[in-house]
Amino acid sequence: MDNFQIAIPGHGTISYSEAVAEKRFETKRPDVVATFEEEQIFFEIYVSHAVDTDKEKFFIEGKYKSVEIDLSGCLTSTFDEIKNLVLNETRNKRVIFWQDEELVETKTEKQNAKTTDNSWVGHLILLAIAVLAFFGVVRWFSNKRRG
Numbered sequence: 543m544d545n546f547q548i549a550i551p552g553h554g555t556i557s558y559s560e561a562v563a564e565k566r567f568e569t570k571r572p573d574v575v576a577t578f579e580e581e582q583i584f585f586e587i588y589v590s591h592a593v594d595t596d597k598e599k600f601f602i603e604g605k606y607k608s609v610e611i612d613l614s615g616c617l618t619s620t621f622d623e624i625k626n627l628v629l630n631e632t633r634n635k636r637v638i639f640w641q642d643e644e645l646v647e648t649k650t651e652k653q654n655a656k657t658t659d660n661s662w663v664g665h666l667i668l669l670a671i672a673v674l675a676f677f678g679v680v681r682w683f684s685n686k687r688r689g
Contacts, residue, residue, distance in 0.1 A: 549635075551632040558576040558583060559576065559578075560576055568604075570597055572586060573587045574587070583606075583609070584601065584609070585608070585609055585611060586608065586638070588611065588613060588614055602638065602639045606639060607639060608638040608639050611627075611634060
């Protein structure tokens with residue numbers, strides 16, 4: 543709540559603002575609600591029990607960015623160890639929902655376009671190797687006839 547950045551699995555470190563604990567949202571009460579890229583993001587802290595299927599369904603169907611942070615094994619951890627786990631680690635976090643499928647398709651399409659744009663480089667390299675091999679064979683035969 544006193545920081546403005548957190549590491550999210552698959553998304554790197556994000557910056558957020560206006561973090562509030564236990565703020566009611568519709569029919570749920572997430573552990574922390576913050577603002578990320580002008581929309582709300584929800585954090586659930588798993589200490590004694592994980593997010594139940596009803597709450598998980600709520601986040602997914604509502605398409606609400608949400609992350610569960612597992613602190614269940616931290617009963618004897620120091621404040622600094624817990625702070626590091628919450629803010630910097632990703633191995634103890636699970637993204638419940640992050641983005642709409644349409645956005646995933648757009649990202650995939652961009653990756654495919656990039657691959658297509660760069661495919662000519664591979665063809666050019668193969669052509670160069672073929673030309674060099676051809677001239678190498680011609681030169682070898684020319685030397686054989688002379689010698």
